[in-house]
Amino acid sequence: xxxxxxxxxxxxxxxxxxxxxxxxxxxxxxxxxxxxxxxxxxxxxxxxxxxxxxxxxxxxxxxxxxxxxxxxxxxxxxxxxxxxxxxxxxxxxxxxxxxxxxxxxxxxxxxxxxxxxxxxxxxxxxxxxxxxxxxxxxxxxxxxxxxxxxxxxxxxxxxxxxxxxxxxxxxxxxxxxxxxxxxxxxxxxxxxxxxxxxxxxxxxxxxxxxxxxxxxxxxxxxxxxxxxxxxxxxxxxxxxxxxxxxxxxxxxxxxxxxxxxxxxxxxxxxxxxxxxxxxxxxxxxxxxxxxxxxxxxxxxxxxxxxxxxxxxxxxxxxxxxxxxxxxxxxxxxxxxxxxxxxxxxxxxxxxxxxxxxxxxxxxxxxxxxxxxxxxxxxxxxxxxxxxxxxxxxxxxxxxxxxxxxxxxxxxxxxxxxxxxxxx
Ligand code: ARG
Numbered sequence: 001x002x003x004x005x006x007x008x009x010x011x012x013x014x015x016x017x018x019x020x021x022x023x024x025x026x027x028x029x030x031x032x033x034x035x036x037x038x039x040x041x042x043x044x045x046x047x048x049x050x051x052x053x054x055x056x057x058x059x060x061x062x063x064x065x066x067x068x069x070x071x072x073x074x075x076x077x078x079x080x081x082x083x084x085x086x087x088x089x090x091x092x093x094x095x096x097x098x099x100x101x102x103x104x105x106x107x108x109x110x111x112x113x114x115x116x117x118x119x120x121x122x123x124x125x126x127x128x129x130x131x132x133x134x135x136x137x138x139x140x141x142x143x144x145x146x147x148x149x150x151x152x153x154x155x156x157x158x159x160x161x162x163x164x165x166x167x168x169x170x171x172x173x174x175x176x177x178x179x180x181x182x183x184x185x186x187x188x189x190x191x192x193x194x195x196x197x198x199x200x201x202x203x204x205x206x207x208x209x210x211x212x213x214x215x216x217x218x219x220x221x222x223x224x225x226x227x228x229x230x231x232x233x234x235x236x237x238x239x240x241x242x243x244x245x246x247x248x249x250x251x252x253x254x255x256x257x258x259x260x261x262x263x264x265x266x267x268x269x270x271x272x273x274x275x276x277x278x279x280x281x282x283x284x285x286x287x288x289x290x291x292x293x294x295x296x297x298x299x300x301x302x303x304x305x306x307x308x309x310x311x312x313x314x315x316x317x318x319x320x321x322x323x324x325x326x327x328x329x330x331x332x333x334x335x336x337x338x339x340x341x342x343x344x345x346x347x348x349x350x351x352x353x354x355x356x357x358x359x360x361x362x363x364x365x366x367x368x369x370x371x372x373x374x375x376x377x378x379x380x381x382x383x384x385x386x387x388x389x390x391x392x393x394x395x396x397x398x399x400x401x402x403x404x405x406x407x408x409x410x411x412x413x414x415x416x417x418x419x420x421x422x423x
Pocket of ligand 1: 090091175176269
């Protein structure tokens with residue numbers, strides 16, 4: 001193979017510094033930069049191309065927006081994709097970015113990759129997992145992790161090596177954007193007790209600045225994925241773009257959490273995910289109407305496991321395929337509409353409807369005799385049967401000097417008298 005390296009390139013400072021390093025420190029003759037467009041601002045994609053041109057790389061911009069929404073975001077909706085309250089926006093883009101880098105490497109005949117991930121975050125795991133799963137023999141270089149450079153050292157290196165330093169990115173915040181959300185990290189934002197300044201937000205208005213008029217939305221789903229907004233059928237990318245705009249305008253989608261990173265570091269994280277938060281809320285509301293309680297209870301466990309795998313970037317894991325099989329089977333019935341209200345940062349479900357609803361007005365209504373209430377009496381009698389037996393036995397043991405009752409606390413002590421007849 002030729003002496004080429006494919007650099008997973010965002011155009012930001014970290015990855016830009018990697019370009020001269022690939023030649024000077026790692027001895028490659030040719031640097032191939034690949035920027036994957038997953039819906040970050042168009043200026044960023046252009047800036048990456050311009051910087052790459054200025055530094056003489058062979059550059060590719062890969063438009064993966066549609067694939068991203070169809071094959072990563074929509075499956076995430078089906079799985080109610082979440083990790084500790086985070087809709088996984090950065091997380092689910094990484095495997096696709098790595099996949100595109102692999103495709104380019106095969107195309108140009110390269111057997112080495114570079115990326116700008118640091119050694120503290122999750123992205124190094126997500127990206128390298130896919131690169132090495134798909135090209136096990138490829139060399140992978142992570143200069144930021146290896147060299148442990150500070151931001152000011154990077155700037156110095158950039159200046160000494162003719163790396164253009166853009167205006168937009170080299171701020172105090174580290175930002176990652178795609179159609180599913182915007183992650184804002186760095187600086188004091190990582191401190192648990194620091195109030196995020198309003199200036200970090202770009203996609204969402206503060207509740208104070210949101211319109212005084214609320215906005216209602218009707219989202220239709222077919223088999224677990226959204227297909228229309230207010231009756232307009234939209235292609236997947238357009239649907240997400242519109243919802244980011246509408247929900248963001250009303251201040252919906254801010255997420256501020258303490259996040260447990262893969263390495264075990266606890267870090268405070270801020271996100272703006274207006275479309276994701278809206279769609280996930282709507283999807284859950286619809287599932288609650290059409291799935292049985294047993295399915296919902298079990299699916300919550302499956303979803304949680306799915307979210308963890310997605311967070312760790314393990315898209316090629318067999319367990320992920322297994323979970324997807326279950327999830328997809330449940331989603332065959334998740335069709336219908338959900339109505340929502342957006343108002344100054346709040347998102348409220350106003351209603352939901354489906355042909356496949358497991359709701360029967362006649363059965364549930366207080367005004368109907370269709371369901372014969374007397375049928376419940378036996379159920380009520382046997383409800384908690386074992387617990388009642390336990391109370392009898394424990395009461396007996398207590399009088400015999402046993403310790404079983406002490407675990408129950410004194411609060412209920414007086415309510416349990418003589419052991420009576422077990423039911
Ligand atoms: N903590 C989030 C995650 O692991 C966000 C990462 C953001 N990445 C970045 N390079 N700013 O998914």
